[in-house]
Amino acid sequence: xxxxxxxxxxxxxxxxxxxxxxxxxxxxxxxxxxxxxxxxxxxxxxxxxxxxxxxxxxxxxxxxxxxxxxxxxxxxxxxxxxxxxxxxxxxxxxxxxxxxxxxxxxxxxxxxxxxxxx
Numbered sequence: 001x002x003x004x005x006x007x008x009x010x011x012x013x014x015x016x017x018x019x020x021x022x023x024x025x026x027x028x029x030x031x032x033x034x035x036x037x038x039x040x041x042x043x044x045x046x047x048x049x050x051x052x053x054x055x056x057x058x059x060x061x062x063x064x065x066x067x068x069x070x071x072x073x074x075x076x077x078x079x080x081x082x083x084x085x086x087x088x089x090x091x092x093x094x095x096x097x098x099x100x101x102x103x104x105x106x107x108x109x110x111x112x113x114x115x116x117x118x
Contacts, residue, residue, distance in 0.1 A: 006048040041091035054091050062099045
């Protein structure tokens with residue numbers, strides 16, 4: 001699962017077993033380990049300063065890692081939230097870099113949303 005940074009300087013990649021996240025710097029031609037442990041759905045912030053990802057024992061909490069310092073921050077815990085999707089997880093970012101995930105609302109809840117263009 002390689003992910004190019006917006007400026008093209010870095011390539012982020014998951015290890016084959018999703019047990020870590022590595023970063024290749026094209027300026028130095030070197031790999032560095034960013035995150036150890038289960039990682040899923042890495043995505044770059046729009047300015048390329050952060051990589052957002054899902055992580056926890058059940059790979060559902062939202063984190064981000066600063067580039068290139070490697071400082072990791074937990075942004076949102078999803079305990080008790082039944083996530084949905086094909087795998088059944090997914091993570092994306094809104095235009096302002098807010099984390100976006102899928103939640104299974106079941107067949108008993110009806111949700112209405114209104115989109116207002118900025």
